[in-house]
Amino acid sequence: MRNSKQLIVGIIDDDEAIRESLHLLLFSADLPCQVYASADEFLSRTDAHEFSCLLLDIRMPGTDGLELFRILQHENAPYPVLFITGHGDIPLAVSAIKQGAFDFLTKPFKRGELLEKVKSAITHCENQRTQLQSRHELKQRVDSCTPRERDVMQLMVRGLTSKSIADNLAISPRTVEIHRAHVMEKMQAASLPALVQMLTQLRSFPDEKDGESH
């Protein structure tokens, strides 16, 4: 695990035997998990666990798996969801994937396939988290710039010279030079191409909304 905080696998299934056996199976592969008996138990949990992925029973009494999935999507939960389904529910699972679920597992589980899917979900989650993390840091760096410095930065990455920037902003080239230096320092950019890359990363991230990172 690259993150300092231990991520665990969440299991939500109303059938005790299924969730307990799944728990043991993942434990035997050194994957720590936490089990929940219902969607409502999961939603009202008081533990501070952070999840690398969620194994979610598609059919449950009360709030069912699909409903919980929609709630999690709405909340931008930062982990992938794998649905647990029986053979009769495969069409349902397929439609869940179209809505953004990571994958599904059919009962009875094949250990190899199960672990492969869970591990690939975990990797996916870690990549997402790393990206999120670096985007978060970049955003903080941008935020640490003054509004004027940000104006200068916008024009820098468009390839304008200090002279043109000065003309554009109606300030002196010397002032532009000072802002440029501050921008490079605050953004921790070694070169102009590095700065361009940083801002591209910040913009191209799939989710442009604020407040989703933790």
Place this chain on the structure above:
Amino acid sequence: MKTIESESNPFFDALMDAAVDAIIIIDGKGIIWRFNKSAQRLFEYDEDEVVGQNVTVLMPEPHRHRHDEYLVNYQETGKAAIIGKGREENGRRKSGEVFPMRLSVGETHVDQQVFYVGIIHDLSRRKSTEEKLRALEQQLFHADRLLTLGEMTAGIAHEINQPLTAIAAYADAASHLLDKNTETTDSALHDICTRIGEQTRRAAAVVLHLRELVRRGASKKALQSIINIIKNTMLLFDYEIKKHNIVIQIVSPNNLPDVYVNEIQIQQILVNLVKNSIDAIVGEGRNQGRIVLEIEELKGELRLSVSDDGPGVSVEALPRLFEPFYTSKSNGVGLGLSICKNIATAHGGSLAYSPSCEGACFILSLPLSSIG
């Protein structure tokens, strides 16, 4: 010995010979005096073979050994067990074959000597027709069970697949814990084995239950706990209930007496009623619902009501609800409720629709004292 023949007249003989039913005359000690033609045909004895013999040769056990005692008892106490009442009994032919018959007995005195006249109607044919009808009815019950089970296949498969999934996962986990051979205590493995055992029995219970439902022919009535029957039956609905977000609530007082029923047939009623409720709720396009099974003991009866919050039975359907081949479902056969009603009647109980509830409400009444 004084003989009746000596006192007989042509009209009496004609009467005896013309009777389709067997007529036998015995004296106070049980000795046969007259044995008409029909009796000869029925019991396969000639008249001279049995006249002078004790009538017990025509009886199977236990009466064969007790009949002399019955005669003495009656003559001493005057308390008649059969005279003037008549009842169904079994007779015994010369070949030893036992057959059902209806026996009526009259008493007369000739020269201060007591005689009894027995008139015997052969019931073999009626009994065999009844048995054929009963067998047909059982076949119908069985066919309905198969039909219902066919509709519930997905749920049943789920019910077996769940424990199988757990067993496979437990076994995989155990074998990997053994491979790693680290920090795996014997007690953890022991725990896993226990759980595998539990889940195996869980699957086996579903299979056993299924086999009982699918089994052909009539199982016997026995004293049963209605709550157990309900709980076992509801197992089969676990999947459908979850699928449609339906809550099944069982309301019951403590210490209910057992009922004398055919368990499979009561389950069949429950399956039909609950399935109808689920279909009605789902048919409304809703994604949640409630079914309440309420049991109460009432004046020597056990009343089980099955009610739901579905649309209820339409006014048009109401008068024909229990009619065979009447159905409101597009893919229904229309036998479910009529069979359920027959089963209830065969138990000495009843099945009725109660219009007072908000959705549909069916009430199954079963007598508590119907042993025998």
